[in-house]
Amino acid sequence: MTSSARPLLNRRLAEFGTTVFAEMSALALRTGSINLGQGFPDTDGPEEVREAAVRALRDGRGNQYPPGPGVPELRTAIAAHQERRYGLSYDPDTEVLVTAGATEAIAAALLALVEPGDEVVALEPYYDSYAACIAMAGGTRVPVTLRPHEGRFRLDLDELRAAVTDRTRLLLINTPHNPTGTVLTREELTAIAELAVERELLVVTDEVYEHLVFDEAEHVPLATFPGMRERTVSIGSAGKTFSFTGWKVGWVTAAGPLVLAVRTAKQYLTYVSAGPFQYAIAEALRLPDAYFDTVRADLHRKRDLLGDGLRAAGFEVYQPQGTYFITTDITPFGEKDAYAFCRALPERCGVVAIPNSVFYDDPEAGHSQVRFTFCKRDDVLTEATNRLRGLAS
Numbered sequence: 001m002t003s004s005a006r007p008l009l010n011r012r013l014a015e016f017g018t019t020v021f022a023e024m025s026a027l028a029l030r031t032g033s034i035n036l037g038q039g040f041p042d043t044d045g046p047e048e049v050r051e052a053a054v055r056a057l058r059d060g061r062g063n064q065y066p067p068g069p070g071v072p073e074l075r076t077a078i079a080a081h082q083e084r085r086y087g088l089s090y091d092p093d094t095e096v097l098v099t100a101g102a103t104e105a106i107a108a109a110l111l112a113l114v115e116p117g118d119e120v121v122a123l124e125p126y127y128d129s130y131a132a133c134i135a136m137a138g139g140t141r142v143p144v145t146l147r148p149h150e151g152r153f154r155l156d157l158d159e160l161r162a163a164v165t166d167r168t169r170l171l172l173i174n175t176p177h178n179p180t181g182t183v184l185t186r187e188e189l190t191a192i193a194e195l196a197v198e199r200e201l202l203v204v205t206d207e208v209y210e211h212l213v214f215d216e217a218e219h220v221p222l223a224t225f226p227g228m229r230e231r232t233v234s235i236g237s238a239g240k241t242f243s244f245t246g247w248k249v250g251w252v253t254a255a256g257p258l259v260l261a262v263r264t265a266k267q268y269l270t271y272v273s274a275g276p277f278q279y280a281i282a283e284a285l286r287l288p289d290a291y292f293d294t295v296r297a298d299l300h301r302k303r304d305l306l307g308d309g310l311r312a313a314g315f316e317v318y319q320p321q322g323t324y325f326i327t328t329d330i331t332p333f334g335e336k337d338a339y340a341f342c343r344a345l346p347e348r349c350g351v352v353a354i355p356n357s358v359f360y361d362d363p364e365a366g367h368s369q370v371r372f373t374f375c376k377r378d379d380v381l382t383e384a385t386n387r388l389r390g391l392a393s
């Protein structure tokens, strides 16, 4: 083969095109549609946290390269948060790592821990960066499909056990789960933990929606289960909890040797993350419980507002217990192809959503699922559901 015939994009990334979020957000812009696709709030986070970032900038804190693992104030606040919420104790100096959002934490963890040829078991539908990061690390992804059962997406524990082979290196778990809104139960988490211990697997858990849980659901970190602290890399982020998705402040908490491994990869990805925002998020993490309760109550109301609207418009709605997404099914409209549906939706009624089908390896599993976000102002959600009501006619 001549060199000109060689594709520019390497083989590991060949299957990945533009992310669906970029495609659908561009479509929203072009058509002037309401964007319930990508999950970013249309209202910024707390004023005092914004002010803290401005103060850090003005006072010259973090304007030059901050320490590689993150500024001590933030690492201490992250450790204190894990202790206060979950009784998990981490040494801020050796067991906490600040990253450029959870996205970099996921990439660094996989690049550090996965050897080419290793299998990575991930819940499907998966957050779109997982597949690409597993591929960049040279790993093979092995999906375990969450399936709707009595109104909630459920993990089939037999399927999970069957997915683990002698080549499995780690389990990549996300709870509360994007896009389905499922919060794994204590029973499911216990089974995952027992499997990880029995098969000596590492676990990477993406917990960026830890504070966004509703009804009876409770977020329990996998690291709290017996035998899990030493094998679990827990990933958090300020973006979703504090409504500052543009700041890209994320973190890893794990046992020292795991943090050291992830830090080795992180050093050569971004070296450090933006300094002044780290000081501001240190203050955000110390906000009183009332702040987190208000965020949750507010989103709970928005979930019901959008959910009721989607049901009234004719969608089948899977009630989420966490995150700020609702997964629906378009079969009641006599349609089956979520991608085609989402491409046409802006022209049909001026709303943008995301087809879940792109988050599955199994092309059948999520074929007719469409995801909407409810992290938008009430009037925006109301207007969107009014527009969607035109679909049935």
Ligand SMILES: *Cc1c(COP(=O)(O)O)cnc(C)c1O
Binding pocket: 100, 101, 102, 103, 104, 127, 174, 178, 206, 208, 237, 238, 239, 240, 245, 248, 249, 250
């Ligand atoms: C938004 C999101 C991320 C990325 O978080 P950032 O901190 O913005 O990088 C990671 N995982 C899941 C499941 C998400 O929804």
